[in-house]
Amino acid sequence: xxxxxxxxxxxxxxxxxxxxxxxxxxxxxxxxxxxxxxxxxxxxxxxxxxxxxxxxxxxxxxxxxxxxxxxxxxxxxxxxxxxxxxxxxxxxxxxxxxxxxxxxx
Numbered sequence: 202x203x204x205x206x207x208x209x210x211x212x213x214x215x216x217x218x219x220x221x222x223x224x225x226x227x228x229x230x231x232x233x234x235x236x237x238x239x240x241x242x243x244x245x246x247x248x249x250x251x252x253x254x255x256x257x258x259x260x261x262x263x264x265x266x267x268x269x270x271x272x273x274x275x276x277x278x279x280x281x282x283x284x285x286x287x288x289x290x291x292x293x294x295x296x297x298x299x300x301x302x303x304x305x306x
Contacts, residue, residue, distance in 0.1 A: 235271030
């Protein structure tokens with residue numbers, strides 16, 4: 202897919218392997234999704250995302266332009282190259298959350 206600019210956002214495509222939020226709290230689903238990055242954040246290469254790599258992407262929920270939705274990443278988003286050793290840990294946190302053992306603020 203070609204990168205395209207809509208308003209002040211640049212659209213690109215990514216593949217989501219896992220979503221940790223409950224489905225009722227997020228419209229992000231596994232599979233191909235759109236990633237939106239503000240043009241002003243692209244000028245400083247924030248966030249740095251390379252094609253063909255896996256990343257852990259943490260950020261806030263925002264409405265995206267267009268009907269296809271997607272994720273918005275900006276300079277305040279946390280984008281870290283994925284390490285396979287995190288899979289087991291993340292699964293443990295998900296199980297704790299389901300059982301109500303994680304404290305909520």
